[in-house]
Amino acid sequence: MIVVMKVGSPEPEISRISAEFQSWGLNPEKIVGKHKVVFGLVGETVDLDPLQIQEISPWIENVLRVEQPFKRASLEYRHGEYSEVIVSTPNGNIPIGKNHPVSIVAGPCSVENEEMIVETARRVKAAGAQFLRGGAYKPRTSPYAFQGHGESALGLLAAAKEATGLGIITEVMDAADLDKIVEVADVIQVGARNMQNFSLLKKVGAKDKPVLIKRGMSATIDEWLMAAEYILAAGNPNVILCERGIRTFDGKYTRNTLDLSVLPVLRALTHLPIMIDPSHGTGKSDYVPSMAMASLAAGADSLMIEVHPNPAKALSDGPQSLTPERFDRLTQELAVIGKTIGRWPQPQMVLA
Incomplete structure (x- = not known):
């Protein structure tokens, strides 16, 4: 699952959201792109509701599930940005x-x-x-x-x-x-x-x-x-x-x-x-x-x-x-x- 932050998201809010995910037992991997920050959520995400996640901050633009079995290697994981x-x-x-x-x-x-x-x-x-x-x-x-x-x-x-x-x-x-x-x-x-x-x-x-x-x-x-x-x-x-x-x-x-x-x-x-x-x-x-x-x-x-x-x-x-x-x-x-x-x-x- 990936969480896409809005352009211009303040760093304190990014840190707060990261800490929130960690409190859920997840490992949020922060990916800094050219324009946006994306979190790759690693852990038990099957039962998580994307809409519920989006409600934790107005700075979250979108929440998407990674459909490929190769999560971190997938293009989705980096929200379409090549590494x-x-x-x-x-x-x-x-x-x-x-x-x-x-x-x-x-x-x-x-x-x-x-x-x-x-x-x-x-x-x-x-x-x-x-x-x-x-x-x-x-x-x-x-x-x-x-x-x-x-x-x-x-x-x-x-x-x-x-x-x-x-x-x-x-x-x-x-x-x-x-x-x-x-x-x-x-x-x-x-x-x-x-x-x-x-x-x-x-x-x-x-x-x-x-x-x-x-x-x-x-x-x-x-x-x-x-x-x-x-x-x-x-x-x-x-x-x-x-x-x-x-x-x-x-x-x-x-x-x-x-x-x-x-x-x-x-x-x-x-x-x-x-x-x-x-x-x-x-x-x-x-x-x-x-x-x-x-x-x-x-x-x-x-x-x-x-x-x-x-x-x-x-x-x-x-x-x-x-x-x-x-x-x-x-x-x-x-x-x-x-x-x-x-x-x-x-x-x-x-x-x-």
Whole structure:
């Protein structure tokens, strides 16, 4: 249930109403929009009468029930206002959301060695990326495949961060590693295989770092949003959704089916920022540029693109990785579309 305050509602009255809701055993979450204040009422609200609530103050404009099962993630919860996630990086605060320029995340599937990750970081930054992605811990289908270097790779990501100032995005697989990852990562990634690891989601939600949650390879949109709800309900409001392709019946020509229809669907359902990963979505580097451009044109808030200095020798996901040279050309191609739709970052897209 949400309570919409009138424009210009005095702060003492807002505080009084908040205290009143708390006395009812509810948790009123105050959301400050551009023009209005909205309370999201969390708790047992089934038996509450919206008309009765509206009578407690002349400053209450409207009382609405949130019909979606994903309460905090729903667009209704923020009264139609899209949220933003501000990521703190050495280069400044980078905003991700519908009302901001698109942000670019790039880097290898796995961190292999210091020279490789630092050089890749420098190259993707020069091309226009704001974030470096790289796996320290890698979930693999085969137990014999390269699983990542683990904790030592976190140190290599830290070195790349120090050398370039890029924000770091890396995946958590086990809650036991979470504290170590938080020390290095600016955004914690929950991968597709862990999308419904509810115990892990609760622990990630208790941290104060932004969380990127990838869609499970066979997950419905409702299941994906309910997974995000676990993080939001645990107290972390900074959640980014990432579409990375879903499993369908045709796996001969692409690794997955990149579901770009989620962009308009999610815009109608949730206020959360949306990232698209065309690298995992297609699994083939030749297809990544087209799908990246299509994603930007369709309204993506961020793009995640795999880049490796020598894809043929990559320890994981080489076939879907772009070379630094191809990534540089791609960002120039993306700039044409981004500038046309008014979502391309200026040279200094950093908030002080």
